[in-house]
Amino acid sequence: DTGVSQDPRHKITKRGQNVTFRCDPISEHNRLYWYRQTLGQGPEFLTYFQNEAQLEKSRLLSDRFSAERPKGSFSTLEIQRTEQGDSAMYLCASSLGGPPYNEQFFGPGTRLTVL
Amino acid sequence: GNSVTQMEGPVTLSEEAFLTINCTYTATGYPSLFWYVQYPGEGLQLLLKATKADDKGSNKGFEATYRKETTSFHLEKGSVQVSDSAVYFCALSEKIQGAQKLVFGQGTRLTINP
Numbered sequence: 001d002t003g004v005s006q007d008p009r010h011k012i013t014k015r016g017q018n019v020t021f022r023c024d025p026i027s028e029h030n031r032l033y034w035y036r037q038t039l040g041q042g043p044e045f046l047t048y049f050q051n052e053a054q055l056e057k058s059r060l061l062s063d064r065f066s067a068e069r070p071k072g073s074f075s076t077l078e079i080q081r082t083e084q085g086d087s088a089m090y091l092c093a094s095s096l097g098g099p100p101y102n103e104q105f106f107g108p109g110t111r112l113t114v115l
Numbered sequence: 116g117n118s119v120t121q122m123e124g125p126v127t128l129s130e131e132a133f134l135t136i137n138c139t140y141t142a143t144g145y146p147s148l149f150w151y152v153q154y155p156g157e158g159l160q161l162l163l164k165a166t167k168a169d170d171k172g173s174n175k176g177f178e179a180t181y182r183k184e185t186t187s188f189h190l191e192k193g194s195v196q197v198s199d200s201a202v203y204f205c206a207l208s209e210k211i212q213g214a215q216k217l218v219f220g221q222g223t224r225l226t227i228n229p
Contacts, residue, residue, distance in 0.1 A: 031214055042204050042219030056211040106159040
């Protein structure tokens with residue numbers, strides 16, 4: 001399968017715990033995006049990487065959230081001291097570089113439940 | 116900021132019915148417009164897109180026309196099938212550093228009954 005993969009698919013945690021999600025983009029894609037989707041809503045942009053550089057962060061990304069893409073390949077999204085409001089589907093997408101817009105291909109998402 | 120408003124759901128139709136899902140947007144400049152589909156248990160997939168005014172995007176029998184004068188991008192299909200049951204998202208592109216992010220509507224859940 002050469003699509004975008006995300007791990008884990010589901011995560012249940014207790015409030016106050018830290019969680020980390022992983023995204024593996026399509027191999028030749030140098031752009032990587034994270035979005036968050038809450039129940040009944042459309043995805044909302046969180047952050048964007050071009051290769052290993054994090055070039056854009058939404059104000060939705062509080063200090064408890066950190067994302068990395070250390071070698072310009074896979075990316076991780078960590079949430080510290082989780083809160084119930086963090087419960088959502090976390091989506092990763094990747095695209096080719098070049099023109100400002102190239103099609104973004106989405107992974108299946110990681111569903112986080114904070115108890 | 117830029118935003119997308121979609122027709123409230125859920126929408127339930129019988130097979131072979133005509134489908135319209137309304138989408139309007141607010142944006143500065145001239146964004147590209149998209150429809151994404153999310154089938155049960157799967158990731159978002161691009162269904163169609165239009166990059167400038169009066170462009171028509173089409174795929175799998177679905178169509179949408181970029182209407183600048185009404186700031187709309189309504190999704191239509193002449194005859195729906197049970198397999199079209201999914202959640203549909205309208206989206207626009209917004210410039211960020213070196214790329215563009217997607218701004219989505221809230222989604223419309225479509226159920227087609229045989």
